Amino acid sequence: MRIEECEDISDIFSIFHDGGIVAAYHQDESFVLEIEIQYLSQRVNPEYNGFKVSLYGFSNAVFTTWPKDSKSNPKKITNVKSIFKSELEILQANLDDNKIEVLCELLSSEYDYYGGKLSFTVNSAEVQDDSGKVYSIEELGVLCKSYWDEWAANNK
Template sequence: MEDFWGLLHDGGITSIAGKIPGTVSIEVSIRYLRQQFPGEGTGFKVVLSYCDQLVYQEYDSSPVEDFDEIVRLEPEILGVEEGTHPVVINCVMGSLKVSYGAVSIYLDSGDAVSVDELAAASKAYWDAWAASIPQR
């Protein structure tokens, strides 16, 4: 259930809304991956159901739970630590810890996207990127 976070590599968290405990939506700006899908847009909305924890902590800083403050710190996703609970999403300057029961992913235009579709789009992008590098 947490694997998809790694597919959002290089994505910046631009908005967090909702309440804990409850449903929380996170907007992630990641233009290169979004362009693999039809329509205009720059990112995805990740909706976490039954969310009971969302805490961001920059290295050598205090944990932050306020959504607006987290967004102000501009976390950029690097990847996810597998098998952790809560889920630990590694970011450029720290880590985001989240605990939730279910997840839904949407294009920023509103259309639902499955994890498989997200994985296929990521693979297509990175395969094309690798093919564009001159071979020695």
């Protein structure tokens, strides 16, 4: 069950807010992001750690850095291995001119930037949990909403 609307694909990354992209690699005809997000995955199964997002037609990836030194200019990184060399924490996502834009914080202190904007184009996506179950955007939305509703109720 592939998710094909660009807006829905962008929503995947907003749903995975605070999740960490811990691995990225090519697999068959897709580019796979492993996202560690225990607060959502453990709602499915207490032993799960995250989800795999398979991106089909993934291209034009650019990571525009947020320099630590305010006098430095942002860098544009286009090498996919360099972009995902360290874990990126997902902050939020949006869609701009059919490009997915994901704002990320860099969890490593060894770089001269603290995060940036990851943008890319994609044709479709598929999201799986640790068991291989595939999720629709609606199912992901329900999972996310139930978590945040419970969180709000517990933090009144």
